[in-house]
Amino acid sequence: MKNIIGLFMVLSILVILPTVQIVFAAGDEAGEYIDRRVEIWNLFFRMMTVAFVVGAVVSGTLIWLIWRFRESNPKATPTKYEGTGELDR
Amino acid sequence: MSGHSNWSEWVYIGVVVALLAWVGAEAWNIERLVEHVPENAEVIKVTGQQWFWTFEHEDGTKETGELHVKKGVPYKFEITSKDVIHSFNIPDYLVLMDAVPGRINTVWFLPVDEGEFPIQCREYCGLIHYNMRGTLYIEDGA
Numbered sequence: 666m667k668n669i670i671g672l673f674m675v676l677s678i679l680v681i682l683p684t685v686q687i688v689f690a691a692g693d694e695a696g697e698y699i700d701r702r703v704e705i706w707n708l709f710f711r712m713m714t715v716a717f718v719v720g721a722v723v724s725g726t727l728i729w730l731i732w733r734f735r736e737s738n739p740k741a742t743p744t745k746y747e748g749t750g751e752l753d754r
Numbered sequence: 755m756s757g758h759s760n761w762s763e764w765v766y767i768g769v770v771v772a773l774l775a776w777v778g779a780e781a782w783n784i785e786r787l788v789e790h791v792p793e794n795a796e797v798i799k800v801t802g803q804q805w806f807w808t809f810e811h812e813d814g815t816k817e818t819g820e821l822h823v824k825k826g827v828p829y830k831f832e833i834t835s836k837d838v839i840h841s842f843n844i845p846d847y848l849v850l851m852d853a854v855p856g857r858i859n860t861v862w863f864l865p866v867d868e869g870e871f872p873i874q875c876r877e878y879c880g881l882i883h884y885n886m887r888g889t890l891y892i893e894d895g896a
Contacts, residue, residue: 669761673768680776696790698828698864702848708784715777 791862795828802833802840802853805882807873819888821873823865824895830862841877844890850876865892 734741798821799810809817823829833842835853843850844863851861873888 669764669768673764673772676768677772677775680772681779685779696787696792696862698792699787700866701788701863702846704784704788705848708781711780712777715773719773 791830791860792828792864795830795862797830797832798823800831800833800842800853801836802842802875802879802886803836804838804880805875805886807842807875807886807888820891821888822891822893825865825868825892827895828862828864830860833859833861838879839877840875840879840886843874843876844871845874846871847890852877865890868892868894 732738796812798812801808801810806819807821809821811817831842831849831851833851833853834857835855837855839855840853841850842853842861847863847865849861849863851859853859869892871890871892873890875883875886877883879886
């Protein structure tokens with residue numbers, strides 16, 4: 666467990682720190698000549714990619730979960746409550 | 755913990771936290787970049803009023819309903835309003851900023867393509883709002 670938490674802390678830091686450094690490196694000196702259209706649309710497309718990937722993973726997991734654990738799945742195993750009448754109470 | 759393994763829940767939490775952190779940091783970074791005005795940006799005072807736009811350049815030149823700028827020169831708009839709230843918008847350059855009476859809002863942009871581009875009001879401001887338009891002329895400054 667600690668390993669997993671540690672792993673994700675490291676991953677978060679790897680992602681966050683470089684971005685924060687870039688942001689603060691900007692400081693008070695003059696800004697660059699940028700095309701705001703390019704920056705804004707690129708940000709939009711990156712965010713859309715993340716949104717669609719997350720959507721696909723979450724809905725895919727749900728679909729798999731429902732398919733795998735349906736009662737009629739040949740691989741389904743009865744729970745310890747089935748047939749005991751405990752669930753009817 | 756009721757004895758079952760919950761490593762997958764921690765993986766889920768970790769992925770969500772990492773993604774949210776990345777999305778936030780990335781958006782913040784781009785926002786800073788877009789708002790960072792270059793030092794030599796020319797200031798143009800933009801005033802909205804029912805129902806037209808007026809522009810005043812650094813050299814005192816005034817224009818109404820049309821704005822002439824040079825390609826490759828960064829411009830900083832100082833936007834205000836004389837009556838109600840308007841919103842200064844150049845759709846082709848993703849420039850959008852509210853014009854509020856008694857307040858000066860700023861936004862900057864870099865013209866890169868020569869041509870004519872529409873300017874419009876993006877905040878409903880009364881009867882002729884639909885026609886509160888202008889034209890941006892980007893000319894070769896070389």
